Structure formats: structure tokens, C-alpha cells
Amino acid sequence: MGTANVIIFQKGHDIAVESDTALDVAHLVPLEDEVKEPLLVREMSSYKTNLEYKYRVLPMHYFSVKDALAKEKITVKFRDENKLSFRTKLKVTPRDYQAQAHKMWVGNDMRGVVVLPTGTGKTIQALIAIDYLCENTLVVVPTIDLIKQWKMSVVENLGVREDDIGVFGGGEHEIKAITIITYASAQKYISALAVRFDLVIFDEVHHLPSEVYRTIAMGLIARHRLGLSATPERADELHLDLDDLIGPVVFRKEHEDVSSYIANFKLEKISVKLSDEEKERYDENMKIFRNFLISRRIRFTGPRSYSRIVMMSGRSKAAYDALIAHNEARKIALNADAKIKVVLELLEKHRKDKVIIFSEYISIVEIISKKYLIALITSKTGRKERETILSHFRDGTYTKIASGKVLDEGIDVADASVGIIISGTGSKREYIQRLGRILRPKKDTAVLYELVSEKTLETKAASRRKLKRKGEDK
């Protein structure tokens, strides 16, 4: 290419690159089926400069383009370095596995995903990275409740003043050197964030590869990226895109590997029988589903097969009916009356303990809440009501709460010593997240009950769970 006059600027959500000579950047982005696209895409409608060659590049590829130009001895002027204007001071001593994870991440050019079980210090892992790099940092979290937790942790454990931390989400819009933002807000305001941060940290990074949220990673130039999760894998397999969006998994520890840092817990699986009426309805619905599979010669192997049927339901009544029947059967299996009775037995047994009851289906926690008059938090619970319930649970005014999926991740619920899973899905992520709710270091051994319906889908789902802990089958 020789010497070239190149100007770079942010244009909307993209980075525009304009030059007086053609730029043949060799780096290509591999897509599915080996279709490759260039990083730089030519465009004709820019009027910023009089330079003849105008290109666009996704912000996440900015540094790749910059490095490629540098190899051709073309330097560009663009403000892409954002250092913190203050020093941070890490006030905690990293645990062995945290130090190791950090080393692996640094060794991969400070890009990658760290997988650690819930309750083992992923927040501290992020603070170690911030302290190391001293760069403007964007921390992306799934919920507004987590923003407060993160902010407190940054102040207490990194010695950063509150005024130096920006919060974006839930009505607040502050961008500062260290900014904590929700996924929803980051996706919406990405162009305002694009060039301001050198380090981006994604908490619960399994959310990132979704169609909507992946644009956050695409829309930032940040060269350094850290993803944190207990289970980055997704049923739709989009977690495979994390390699491009952030980097590969650079460090992983399973629950048993960090057991010395978390409280011991007991896992008890309790099998319950469906009532005759429930069994009949269950069998009827499963027959509809199986007949459909046979008629279409579909071998049902798991989430992929299910997705295929979901897509078919858009144009086929038979597929739609089969899907409804499968969901109905699942619901019956997961929410059997017998389980509701077992819940009461367990509540009696743990009358003096703090208990959290989990379920995937809102309908069952509503039944539990209604039947046993227990405080309830689901995705439909208003913010004020949720805060009141969590606050009462923390201070001990409430000792029992029931929850849908909303308490699965991250929120500090305060230590409960008993967990009851009324319905499971076979999704490893949710199961592990639930464990984390009670796996906080404390004196007594925690116990997690898993209530499974005999001879149903759920039995198979429960057996897919790979945790090997001490436990008894009742």
C-alpha cells in the first residue's frame, strides 16, 4: 500500500476509515461455511473528507485494522487509549485459582472468558483485571440490582471513590471512567460507549451471544475483554460465538475444584409419584408428542430437536399441537401435586431455617405462595415489592421465599441454608446458579433438595446433571 493519508473517525455505530489510497487489509472475518468477509467494507455516502476511498469497520475489529495498517507502516490518528486518571488499590488478596485465572487471561492478550462456580469470587476476578490494566472500564451486568452490588464492591475492594464510578441503567445515565451498565442499556446506547473504554467486563457472559446483546461486544473498540460466568454454555449453542466476541475460555474451574472456598452442602434428590389423574394426562399428552415424532421421523435428541419442532410449529398445526402437548406434559411432570405436599413436609422440617424455593414455572411458585402464604418473587413482581421482600429476607423478617428464575443469577439474596428445587429443566446453568444461592461461606452445612417426578421427562433431565456430591436418594 505504501504511504497513505488515512483518517479514522466514529460514524454512528461504525468506525469510518477514509484514505487517499485503496486499503487492502488482509485480515478477514470467517463466517459460517467458510464464507469470509473483509474487515473493511467500502461505502460511498460519506462526505466527511475528500479522500477517495471510504470504508466502514465494526468497532470490535478496529484494532485488527489498526494493527494491519501499522504493518504497512501506515499510522493513524484516533483517540483509542483511555487510561484511568486515578490509581486503584486492590484490597483483597486473590485466591490461588483467581491468580491463576488472571495469569491465563493476561497470557491470552487480556481477552477471554473465565468460568468459576457461583459464589467463588467472579466479581473479585474482575477487580483484579481492572487493577492490573488501569484502563477505563465498562462493566456490563444483567440486572439493575447487580449494578448496586458491583458499585459497592468496586468502592470497598478497589479503593475507587463513588464519584469516579458511573451508573447506567434504571433511570441513571452516567458515563465515567469506570461505568457499570445493564445489558439492556448498553445495547441501546452503544454508540455513546463505543470508543470510551479500553477494558470491558461482561458479568454472566452467557447472556452476551444473544441476537440482541451481541451488538454490545460488536459496538465497542475495547481491545481488552473479560467474560465471567458459572456456565457460559447455552442450549442454542450461541456460546460458540464468544470466541469472536470476547475470546476463548481461558480458565475454568468446576464446583469440586474450589470446594475449600465454599460451604459444604448436601444434595438430596426426592422422587415423587404422579397421581393417577396426573399420570393419565401426562401419558395422553406424551402420546400426541411421540406420534408426531414418529409421523415426521424425527429423532428427539435434545434442545436442537426441540428448536426444530418450534420452527415447524410456525407453519404446521400438527407441530404446534405436538409442542403444546409436550409443554403440557412437562408442566404436569414438573408441578405434580405430590411435590407440593413434599414442600410442606420440608418447610415443617426446616421451620427455623431460611429457605428459598425455586421453580422454572411461575405458575407453580404462585401455587406454593398461595397455598402456604409464602412471599413470592417472579419476573412479574414489581420492583418495589421485590426490594421489600429481599430486604425482609435479609433482615430475617421473612424466613421463607419462593422464586421463579429471576433470583437465579447474581443477586445477593443473603444466606439461605435450605434450597428446594420444585422443577428442574435439565439446564446445567440454572441448576448451578441455584446452588450458588446457598453456597456462601457460613457455619452450618447447607442442603439442596431436588424434587423429581418418577418415570417422566424430569427423571431423565435430573440424571443429565453432572454434579457429584455426597447425597442420598429418598
Next chain:
Amino acid sequence: MRNVSIPVALIKFRRKQREKGKYIVPFFLKDEDEMKIEQVVEYYDSMCDRKIGDFDEKRIIEIMDDMKVGRAVQFVMGNFYCFRSPDFSGYFSSRDVEVLDKMGVSSAGSLRGLLFEFVNERYGGFCGARDKVILEFGDKWGLGDGVDDALWSDQDDEKVLGKCGDVKDVVLLYNRGVIKTLFSNSENVSIVLPELPGRMIRRIYLLCKYNGVLCDISVEGEGEGEGEGEGGGGRYVLEISGPVELFGKPEKYGHKIGNVAIGIFGVLECVEYSFTSVVFIKNRKYVFSMAGEEVKRMGLRVGVVGAKGDEFDSAPEEKFFSFFRDEKLSWKVEREPAPIVTDEFVYVPDFSFLRGNSKVFVEIMGYFTEYYQKKKIWKLGRMKEMDVPMIIVANSTYDEGIKREIEEVGYPVVYFKGKNIPYGPILRILEEKFSDFDERINVIEGEKGRIAAEIDGDVARAGFVPAGLLKEKFGCFTDDEFDACMDVIGVNGVYIKGAGVFSASKIEELRGIVEVACSKKRDRAYVARKFLDAGVDVVDVVVGYLGYAIKWQGLSKTQIIKQKKRS
């Protein structure tokens, strides 16, 4: 007319392979489907005040005889029927409601909060005998029997169906929803039409601006030149798209494009058109195209979205137009002038000034983005190359580089700040740079002999020819132009500036009147009456010419006095 978006997964369509690619042909409801819709409405009406669990979605699918269409119709019906949680008045007496209100309990959630506190205080956080406990709870607060239902009244299962609007135009809404959803998944819409009146172009541009999408009008075939868009057999192509961006899905601006496209159909009510759109469904590209007639036949007489009657782009534009429209000026201002058609694009000026055969366009460059500034400057450059007369009125807050670029185009530039455009400089520029007076006076000079003889003849007959008449005769627009013409012509009579041309005898007659008024101490009104009898309606300048002056004494009294000779 409401806007309904139907999920794209529920839009029924056929795929067709044609030369230009894969097409989709969506299913639309027709007149013959009205009966089915009536049945759907009947079912909904029968389900009013019933709980959500009683509602059978399959019934709708059965009536419509198609799963996708049935589910899509349910979406449309959501505009008229909705499930909602009953309020406390359905469960408690008004006295109980009042009591609860005073306690700050006005929702099921807050009532439950009270209950859970009660249960935790007395029963350790849960209870097996719920009915007994709820009774105790109700007794504690003096609440009636409805407390159990009220506690869970905000749950989905408890919601009941209610009517929330008059059911009408379901078919229309459905069809409109299909089109809107397809546009919402598109990356552009191209509308082709054989004619495009200037007023419509203006409306279309406003729509696009209001919705933040790009609109380019190009001409295919013949059709260059300034005019009403009917030129020479060519056709117009309106391309509506989002700005070029790598980021995000290609159909990122779809919903805005959809709003604009539907709004444009409203603008093009009386015009033939057809449209083509590139639509993305499940990551596949399809072409969706229809003729305007089909859109109209479906009864989609849609309103114009976003652009109303006399809307201006900005406050400065509005003030500009008001000033020039209201002032008595020789230059007349026109809104929505005809567009200027080039072989590449169509340019729509903001205003034009008209006087005689002169037409000058005005471009007001206000609060544009940099991108738009550059695009505008480029278009203005092309206008300059075509010698289109124009004045640019630009925002003074633009940076120096942009200002330089604007000035380099070569048009006169006037800068404004805030909402106030300086009108004086614009009028001066119109006179100095765009007046065709030089041509007119050349013509007058060429015929001065004839014109002078004509005027002399009129003066000889009437004794006086007013300046106004002569101005019209010469085609002059200002007093300065008229004076210049009189200098060129050279009449025999007496020319008094501001009055007209008089015969010598008329002057003497008028002098006599003024002398009498002076000597007999008469006032201006006397002189004016006498002048009028003599056929002259101009007083003050004639009195001054004759060496006299009108002295005002107070507010109403006047006196004619002789002017003092200056040494």
C-alpha cells in the same frame, strides 16, 4: 387509524422464484373473510368478564381455518379486547377500600406484604392451614370475605377479558399489520411513479426527516429540468433506506422505514405507483412488491405519519416565510417551489422569490448533522454548476471549515443566529445580484424616444401623469428603478420625484393654489382639496417643489409657509 405490528413468524405468505430473485406473496384478508371476523368478534364478546383460563385460543384458529392467520388475528384483536386484573372494588365494600387506602394498601402486592408479615410474625414464615390464617388476617384488619381473592387478584390466572375499544376495521388492521411488519423487516423500500408533483416531494422529504431515514429521489429515463415532475416520459424512483452502517442487522431501520413508507402511500393517494422492498425473514432475503392499486383496493387509505399541514422544518424557516409573506415587497416568497430535477437527483429548495421573470431560490441550512451538511453542500455545488440562482442562508454556529466550504460553492451567503434571519441583507442581495433591471432598462433606453413622446402626450392631455402609472408602464419594481428610468427617458414636462410628470400649465395652476393657501393662512387640507379638484392627488412633494412647506402646529393643525432660501 391504529398501527398494528404482527410478529413476522405469524405472517402467512407464499414464496415465488422469479428472475430477479425470491419473492414473497403475503396473504391478506379479503372482503369474503369479514364473516369469519364477525364470528371471532362474537366469540370475544361471549368471553368478556370470563377468566383468562376460560379463553380458548384454538377456537380462533378454527374460525379462521388457518393457524398462522388465526394467531395473527388474535394480535389484531388485542387492540379491542384485553385481559386485566380486577381492582379492589370488585372484592371489598367501599368502606373496606377506604380503610385499605388510608393504610397505603391499594394493590394486591401491598396487601400480600401485610399478609406475609402477619404469617411470619405468627407462623414462622409459612402455614399449612391457609383458610384459617387468611380469616384471621382478614379479621385483624376488619376486611370482608373478599380478602382471599383480592390477595391474588393481580395474578395472570385471575385476569378477566374486557373490551377496550370499538371493534372495527379488523380486516384493514390485519392487512396493514402485514405490510407494516414486512417493512419493519426490510432494509429499503423503492417506490416507482411516473409523476411527482413538487408539493408531494416536499411532504415526502419531511416525512423522512421526521422519521430519521434517508430518501433519495432519482430519475430514470428522460425527465430532467425544473418543473412539476411531469417531464418527458421518465419515471421517478423514491428510495427510502436507513443510513449506511455495518453495525446491526441490515433491517435495523425497518420500523422507521415502515412508518415512512406507509405515510408516503397516504401522500401518493391520487398518484399511480408501485413499490418493491427487500425483506429479511429468518436471515433470508426476499423481494416484496405490490402495485399501489392493490394497496388502495385493500382500503389502506392510511394517514400521513409524522408530517402535518403547514409544518416547517424549523423555527427560522417559519419566521422567514411569515416575514416575507406579510411585508409589502416587490419580491414574493413561495413555499414548496417546484423541485429541480437533475440526471442524478432531485433537489427541493426551501423557498423561492419571484419578481417579474426573476426567480431566486433560497436554501436555509439550519441544524444539520455534519453528514447532512456535506451532502447539502455537494448538491448546492451541482446547482451552481447548472447556474440555478440561489441564496444560501446558513447557521452562524457552523464551524469555520464548513462555512468556508459553503462560501466556496459561489452563492451569496447570509448567516443567521438562533431563530432570527437578517432580512435586510437578503433583500439587498436580491436587488444587487438577482435583479434583472439592467436588461429592462436597456429595453427602455432603446425605446426612450417613443416612450417620452407617449408620456408627453399623456401629460399634455391630462396635465399630470402620476408616478405610480408610469412605474407600471415601465415595469419598475422600486422607486430607485423608476428614477433611473426617468433619467434615461427625458420628458418635456416637469418631473417631480415621488409625484409624477406635470405640464407647465398644471404646475402654474398648483402654484397659484399654494400661494393663496400661504397668504390666507389656509391649512394642508385646503391645499389637498384644491389639488384634487385640479386632478392631482399628491400634496407634500409638490408643495415642497414649489418652494413651500407644510408646518405642523400640534397634532392636527397645519399651515402653509414659504421655505426659507438657504444661502
